[in-house]
Amino acid sequence: MKEFVPVLKRTKLFSGVGDDDISTMLSCLEARLLTYKKGEYVLRQGEHLSDILVLAEGRLHIQRDDYWGNRSILGHIGVGEIFGEAYVAPESGTLLNDVISVEDSSVFFFDVKRVISTCSSACRFHTMVVQNLFFAISEKNRGLVQKLDYMSRRTTREKLLSYLSEEAKKQNSASITLPFNRQQLADYLSVDRSAMSNELCKMRDEGLLEFEKNRFRLF
Amino acid sequence: MKEFVPVLKRTKLFSGVGDDDISTMLSCLEARLLTYKKGEYVLRQGEHLSDILVLAEGRLHIQRDDYWGNRSILGHIGVGEIFGEAYVAPESGTLLNDVISVEDSSVFFFDVKRVISTCSSACRFHTMVVQNLFFAISEKNRGLVQKLDYMSRRTTREKLLSYLSEEAKKQNSASITLPFNRQQLADYLSVDRSAMSNELCKMRDEGLLEFEKNRFRLF
DNA sequence: ACGAGTCGGTTGTATTTACAACAGAAAGGA
DNA sequence: TCCTTTCTGTTGTAAATACAACCGACTCGT
Numbered sequence: 001m002k003e004f005v006p007v008l009k010r011t012k013l014f015s016g017v018g019d020d021d022i023s024t025m026l027s028c029l030e031a032r033l034l035t036y037k038k039g040e041y042v043l044r045q046g047e048h049l050s051d052i053l054v055l056a057e058g059r060l061h062i063q064r065d066d067y068w069g070n071r072s073i074l075g076h077i078g079v080g081e082i083f084g085e086a087y088v089a090p091e092s093g094t095l096l097n098d099v100i101s102v103e104d105s106s107v108f109f110f111d112v113k114r115v116i117s118t119c120s121s122a123c124r125f126h127t128m129v130v131q132n133l134f135f136a137i138s139e140k141n142r143g144l145v146q147k148l149d150y151m152s153r154r155t156t157r158e159k160l161l162s163y164l165s166e167e168a169k170k171q172n173s174a175s176i177t178l179p180f181n182r183q184q185l186a187d188y189l190s191v192d193r194s195a196m197s198n199e200l201c202k203m204r205d206e207g208l209l210e211f212e213k214n215r216f217r218l219f
Numbered sequence: 220m221k222e223f224v225p226v227l228k229r230t231k232l233f234s235g236v237g238d239d240d241i242s243t244m245l246s247c248l249e250a251r252l253l254t255y256k257k258g259e260y261v262l263r264q265g266e267h268l269s270d271i272l273v274l275a276e277g278r279l280h281i282q283r284d285d286y287w288g289n290r291s292i293l294g295h296i297g298v299g300e301i302f303g304e305a306y307v308a309p310e311s312g313t314l315l316n317d318v319i320s321v322e323d324s325s326v327f328f329f330d331v332k333r334v335i336s337t338c339s340s341a342c343r344f345h346t347m348v349v350q351n352l353f354f355a356i357s358e359k360n361r362g363l364v365q366k367l368d369y370m371s372r373r374t375t376r377e378k379l380l381s382y383l384s385e386e387a388k389k390q391n392s393a394s395i396t397l398p399f400n401r402q403q404l405a406d407y408l409s410v411d412r413s414a415m416s417n418e419l420c421k422m423r424d425e426g427l428l429e430f431e432k433n434r435f436r437l438f
Numbered sequence: 439a440c441g442a443g444t445c446g447g448t449t450g451t452a453t454t455t456a457c458a459a460c461a462g463a464a465a466g467g468a
Numbered sequence: 469t470c471c472t473t474t475c476t477g478t479t480g481t482a483a484a485t486a487c488a489a490c491c492g493a494c495t496c497g498t
Contacts, residue, residue: 072368092361096364096365130353133353134308134349135308135309137357138356141304142312145363146315149283152409155456182446182447190371190373194488197447198449201448373454373486375455401476410456411455411456414455
């Protein structure tokens, strides 16, 4: 578990907390580290959650399959990212989405009660961690608003352009790598894969962008 | 300002805090109360924000107009609701949406620095308020995920049904009142108003629902 | 090298949507 | 009351989308 302290140090949750203090907190918070093979579920829609999770290694998707098998991908979780925070509030219901590993992954579980309630011992960082938690969920929130912005576009092209240009801004480059293949990108933007593929090729022919696999370059 | 203490007491932000303590905090936090006429902007897209806001009276819409005048309504704010919390984090950029009053409204402004940093004096509630803030933003988060669920539906009918049935669940009744007129509902669900109106009438003819103005009844 | 499975692109068709234009009802102000 | 404005429903057409089916390229394991 200690091996991941450098990873944890760079997370939003432990921002501003030193290595030693993180080690201390790992035991103080009774952190657990679970591993998942590619394709395994980390969380399932409808479950109750009382832990805040941090991805130590691997990649995850937050998604949801409806009754007819239509998949909708809400988002992607990379190393160091927090997730599950939105469902640990007392009156929050059950999870609305599945979380599934798209690569072999390791996940930290922190019991929210221990994270939030200040304890008497050496852990003087609870207050800071709660603040960090607030800022982290703020960021998630803004990300969701951003996604709603993509989704509010009427055409597949507009959805693609708003998503890709935002991603270029985030990755600070006109050449970007997406965490999705075509089907996943279509599920993320809630459009038909073949129609999207078609549109992408049209846009390429018009000189708006280039792509190869999941690497895109905007012009 | 004191007149709104009963309102504040019932907000998520001050949940668990007594009347007297709220009064104390109002001055400790240097709260400001501003009023807006119907149609006025409370916040504008692109602005920086360093306050957490609470609606004391009236109704607000969170929305966004693009360059071509297409309006997208992100959500609705009722009395006692918190807003702006997602944009007060240090690295959060500028606001992505406008907030506009749809009725004459009064809004509390709380400087986030004062809310978050524990002060030495009588205000022993900062810790609790930060926790409340976390829970409140959690709820916002789940609401956004819910909205993404509506928006991920492919057809106008599916969007309407998922929104209306979720609203019925929230209002705990098959008879619900929406905070939107037709155009606003269309802007909220990102569909064409006339197509939506058409679809609503078809659904009514099929016996799925009834409506009159912004009151709906599901069967 | 082979076959199974995955992935991305292409095409055609039926469905759905957006857009524009119009009309009647309701609301609000002078 | 009259006039204006707003709101809602209706219709027709053009555009965009979903869906299904198919193909070739590629990957992977045997």
